[in-house]
Amino acid sequence: xxxxxxxxxQAVIEGVMMRGRRFVACAVRDPKGVxxxxxxxxxxxxxxxxxxxxxxxxxMTILWDTLVLGxxxxxxxxxxxxxxxxxxxxxxxxxxTSETTSAQKSSPALPTGLAIGTLAVSLTFGIGLxxxxxxxxxxxxDPFLTASFTNGDVASFVSNVVEGLIRLxxxxxxxxxxxxxxxxxxxxxxxxxxxxxxAADEAGAPLTPESIQKFSKEHPRCGTGFxxxxxxxxxxxxxxxxxPPMVLRIVSRIVLVPVVAALSYELIKxxxxxxxxxxxxxxxxxxSLALQSLTTREPDDKMIEVAxxxxxxxxxxxxx
Numbered sequence: 001x002x003x004x005x006x007x008x009x010q011a012v013i014e015g016v017m018m019r020g021r022r023f024v025a026c027a028v029r030d031p032k033g034v035x036x037x038x039x040x041x042x043x044x045x046x047x048x049x050x051x052x053x054x055x056x057x058x059x060m061t062i063l064w065d066t067l068v069l070g071x072x073x074x075x076x077x078x079x080x081x082x083x084x085x086x087x088x089x090x091x092x093x094x095x096x097t098s099e100t101t102s103a104q105k106s107s108p109a110l111p112t113g114l115a116i117g118t119l120a121v122s123l124t125f126g127i128g129l130x131x132x133x134x135x136x137x138x139x140x141x142d143p144f145l146t147a148s149f150t151n152g153d154v155a156s157f158v159s160n161v162v163e164g165l166i167r168l169x170x171x172x173x174x175x176x177x178x179x180x181x182x183x184x185x186x187x188x189x190x191x192x193x194x195x196x197x198x199a200a201d202e203a204g205a206p207l208t209p210e211s212i213q214k215f216s217k218e219h220p221r222c223g224t225g226f227x228x229x230x231x232x233x234x235x236x237x238x239x240x241x242x243x244p245p246m247v248l249r250i251v252s253r254i255v256l257v258p259v260v261a262a263l264s265y266e267l268i269k270x271x272x273x274x275x276x277x278x279x280x281x282x283x284x285x286x287x288s289l290a291l292q293s294l295t296t297r298e299p300d301d302k303m304i305e306v307a308x309x310x311x312x313x314x315x316x317x318x319x320x
Contacts, residue, residue: 225288
């Protein structure tokens with residue numbers, strides 16, 4: 001078995017996060033154009049524990065830690081992005097935070113509790129939008145389905161499939177809509193820079209903008225693909241539940257989100273181990289790459305430089 005580290009990443013505000021086995025690093029270009037890098041170790045209790053080796057359970061621990069790390073680095077990048085604005089406000093008040101700013105640059109210095117709180121709000125919004133709303137909308141369609149199908153089981157199955165299709169449409173419309181926002185488009189450019197840099201590193205190519213720009217902005221291990229698989233897998237999982245009262249249906253959608261996420265994670269992991277299988281490639285990999293046409297944009301060379309800084313930082317920490 002190869003001991004090669006497969007690095008992952010995430011775009012943040014004016015920057016890129018890169019994650020290895022034991023460390024996570026983030027590089028952000030501040031308002032003055034300077035690239036600021038930071039890193040921290042990844043909790044060994046998440047990745048080195050026996051839970052990390054048990055199928056399905058490992059998905060919960062890894063996904064949770066990944067979400068928390070991503071949120072912490074996103075908040076850190078936001079702090080860097082608004083640094084000049086904070087200084088202007090402090091200048092008006094006659095105060096200074098030069099020492100605080102220096103500390104922020106050397107370390108995220110963000111409480112895990114703050115990241116978890118922000119993540120909780122985001123997850124609540126996501127579950128409400130992508131899991132509860134489709135169910136509420138299909139509730140208006142259910143009477144017509146009941147009248148159209150004499151077999152109750154068929155009506156229940158069709159209801160769950162329609163709910164899943166509504167969820168898929170909401171997801172695609174949401175991604176398309178936010179991709180039109182200028183700030184989000186820049187984040188999507190950094191997303192492309194992250195993919196290109198990781199692809200170049202995996203190919204053993206020089207980590208220079210000229211070399212990296214030749215690679216695709218889509219990558220098979222992208223988290224966007226995971227979200228798409230979650231939406232599709234949810235159709236099959238919820239179709240098995242029939243059509244209980246609406247309150248129970250809503251509760252089941254919320255409670256079973258971790259189950260759907262775990263199944264999706266294992267499906268992607270299985271697909272990655274069987275890349276030569278044309279069926280899995282068509283069902284999992286190709287839809288993910290197609291969706292990334294919405295969530296990635298071609299980056300400029302300066303964005304590539306930031307992604308390289310993040311990757312070099314985490315590689316140095318892993319080597320050290």
